[in-house]
Amino acid sequence: MCRIIVLCALLINTSKGYSKTWSNQGGDVTYTISEGASIVLHASSINAAAYQWYKEGVRIDGAVNKDYTATVAGMYSVVAFNSGGCPSSVSDPVKVIVNPVTTPPVNPDTVVDLAVTIASSNMHAAPGDSYTYVLEANNKSPITGTDITVRYVLPENLVYLPQPGTGDVVKYDMATRTITWSISQIKQNDPTRLVLTVKVLTPGMVQSVVNIKGKQIDPVLANNVDQTVQQVYPLVISNVFTPNGDGVNDTFVVPGLETYSDNELTIINRWGNVVYQKTNYKNDWDGSGLVEGTYFYVLRAKNKAGVWDTYKGYLTLLRTRI
Incomplete structure (x- = not known):
């Protein structure tokens, strides 16, 4: 014989604000919470070993503890079970209302x-x-x-x-x-x-x-x-010059270099040897004494802001007339 009674469904608020009212018909309890808040439903019973909570009369999966946290609107009730598995009658329902959060109009x-x-x-x-x-x-x-x-x-x-x-x-x-x-x-x-x-x-x-x-x-x-x-824009440095005496591209010219207050030019061959070096270069190097081939250059130039800009790259020296 089952001897278990759900006395009531108490509610313990877990959010900052809520209100409580009673219905004029049947004495149902209604709690109103704000959107995003929650409220805890607490089953008070005698000789209970387990519980099952319902929303709108439909079993809530996993809601088998004495307390249930409600976050959505609805009618909630609970059934308690004793150690023999006998159920109690369904508790009186408790209504939860959720008021949406409204943003005040902007003036x-x-x-x-x-x-x-x-x-x-x-x-x-x-x-x-x-x-x-x-x-x-x-x-x-x-x-x-x-x-x-x-x-x-x-x-x-x-x-x-x-x-x-x-x-x-x-x-x-x-x-x-x-x-x-x-x-x-x-x-x-x-x-x-x-x-x-x-x-x-x-x-x-x-x-x-x-x-x-x-x-x-x-x-x-x-x-x-x-x-x-x-x-x-940086300096634009050509990667080929042709010192062959034809009067065209016979020296290694860096356009705009004259706008820099100081400069240093270093030419290095493929074995890592310095073959030409000049401070305050005047666009006049003609590759004298060097064979055709590819060389590596390092040009440092002090710009009008007083900052040294460094340019590095490869330069091909050609003597054959094209």
Whole structure:
């Protein structure tokens, strides 16, 4: 004979907020929790050895413990079993309601769509040259944007050249290499511009990224970042010269070398011997005393920024007229 009774289904809340009500019909207990929260159902019984929980009258797989954590809405009940396997009657149901989390509406007065762009002067820059970037901040919404900050992290091969009269709105942090441009406000479609002057140290591609942020919520983040690329051109060194006396390509010429303040040229043969070396080379080496063949060159040149650029490669010397 089975002697087991489920006295009640108690609920112990495990989340921060819930509410409890009783139905006017039948006295059912209802608990309301927020979406993402949970609540623990606790079976209080006599002589129980096992349990089975149900939702809407359907057995819940694996829910065989005294406590069950509910996270979804529904009507929950439980059956207890004694050591002989005899079941109790089904407990009174407990209703769980889950309220969705709602996001409060955004006040349109706090929404400002800021946008930023960056463009280089796109000059044919060489190491040591100075050129400019133009930063433009704009507001594409009818609400005036305030407390706006534009940030640009200076690439490693650039030197920032501050311009007079910008100290109040443009700050440069040498430790982080960050240029910060502060703008008090921007009205709708009233762009403001800043011209930054930089000096480039080494050849290669200079990639610059700029971003913008204001006090108000920005509903469009895609236009809060922009980037541009400036190419800095190295010396272009020919890999063939023909010192055969025809007046064409008779010396080893490096175009643009005269724009470098100092240079050192070293020519090495295939056995690793230095066959020519010159400080402040003047594009006048004609390969005198050397046979036709392939040689290795090392050219060091100090650019206008005071940085030594190093160029290495192979050079073919031909005396036969083509």
